[in-house]
Amino acid sequence: MRYQDQLFEQRENALLDAARRLFAEQPWDRVTIAEVAIAAGIGKGTVYKHFPSKEALYARLVLDLSQANLLELRALHAASTAQDAMRRVIRRAFEQMLANPLQAQLCLHCDRPEFQERLDAPYRQQFRDMEELYQGFFSEMLSVALNNQALSASDCQNLLWGVEACVNGVMARIASGGFAHWAEPIALAEYFDRVTDFIIAGLRSQASELLAQPLCHE
Known part of the structure; x- marks a missing residue:
């Protein structure tokens, strides 16, 4: 796997893990993409390269x-x-x-x-x-x-x-x-x-x- 692909996969997994943690701490339907990005240590704009919407997440x-x-x-x-x-x-x-x-x-x-x-x-x-x-x-x-x-x-x-x-x-x-x-x-x-x-x-x-x-x- 190319380095860029590995990095993409790592970021995506980090976002999913962050979303799971946040959903366990507060109502999942109130969690924002910005909060997921902060919890994952990833820029909000980068999130949309992986998930175009909360529905996709x-x-x-x-x-x-x-x-x-x-x-x-x-x-x-x-x-x-x-x-x-x-x-x-x-x-x-x-x-x-x-x-x-x-x-x-x-x-x-x-x-x-x-x-x-x-x-x-x-x-x-x-x-x-x-x-x-x-x-x-x-x-x-x-x-x-x-x-x-x-x-x-x-x-x-x-x-x-x-x-x-x-x-x-x-x-x-x-x-x-x-x-x-x-x-x-x-x-x-x-x-x-x-x-x-x-x-x-x-x-x-x-x-x-x-x-x-x-x-x-x-």
Whole structure:
């Protein structure tokens, strides 16, 4: 790698690290690009060579963590038995969110259509690519859970909608601070277990119905 490229990468990593620190100290939506530049020891004008807007900075943080999380989930799935692989992956996905509530807030923010519309085309494409990677992993995981009985792409997509609704609900709950404000608080560990059970039961039931339909394989 050329020296200039190395320097560019170092500056970019410094900006991302500074943004993470600031977001942990104060509301992330109030942090300015100027504050990120000062925290990173980089001129404000230089920041825009890496991130043309705050939206681009948010997008990069979410994309980087999503990529890292997916790699961890793939490794966990590969190291698990077919019987418990899906349960371990779903449960770990919830733990990943809980480990970084601020990132859960950012993920929900970046998923909004109006946010996506403000992004430059390359960032929008990266989000589409990431979505396809997660969909592909879900299809592989579902195939293993069904003893390698393959469903059509459209059937997998339909099942994924239900999983996405549950996962987004958990993400919103974590982003809002859990259940501490409830009259009878629920332990998040128990909540994760129950939602995981619900997802798996629903997938198995719906997948069995789809596999029983001859037309779904044509």
